Amino acid sequence: RKCFRALCCKGPPPPRPEYDLVCIGLSGSGKTSLLSQLCSESPENIVSTTGFSIKAVPFQNAILNVKELGGADNIRKYWSRYYQGSQGVIFVLDSASSEDDLETARNELHSALQHPQLCTLPFLILANHQDKPAARSVQEIKKYFELEPLARGKRWILKPCSLDDMEAVKDSFSLLINLLEERDFEPSRM
Ligand SMILES: Nc1nc2c(ncn2[C@@H]2O[C@H](COP(=O)(O)OP(=O)(O)OP(=O)(O)O)[C@@H](O)[C@H]2O)c(=O)[nH]1
Ligand SMILES: [Mg+2]
16 A cells, blocks of 8 residues: 555656757758657648747656757848857758758858857757768768867767657757756856
């Protein structure tokens, strides 16, 4: 009987921690599609994001308030105005895009990694569109994006993914949540 009580009468579960994240990446990289899937929203009628869009994405052990910034050419220059208050960064790229777009994505990622408001935060970099035959592998992307020197000492995760394998996407987000939690437990510095 005691055992039964212990199992069933524990009261409400503790509230899940919430984190504010910013999600960037070129137009068409799949930011809205991935975030909608994570929120179990219908994948239909997704249009290019003008300005920004905020979603509360629920996970078992945390809620991520993700602010997606539209990736179109004329919006990207305003990205940095929306960085303040972020606790982590999600960068989505199209692994099958043209050489030109890949170079633009690399430059944008480098700017983000060096931005004063983002440079100390954990980064989740998603090499999306892996279902396409032209997709570059995560190793190729790691090399092309020259992440090693730039991101050294930072907490970042680079993972391949595609819209049709949401389990892999969820696993990547779990790793990001681990990085966000680590910060919570960091002893305060004197
Ligand atoms: N084949 C394939 N298509 C994808 C994948 N992810 C997204 N797409 C498609 O790419 C298109 C653009 O996706 P969006 O989610 O609107 O891209 P976005 O990054 O939000 O773009 P902006 O809001 O303009 O910055 C949609 O037609 C998606 O269905 C993927 O992994 N594989
Ligand atoms: Mg979008």
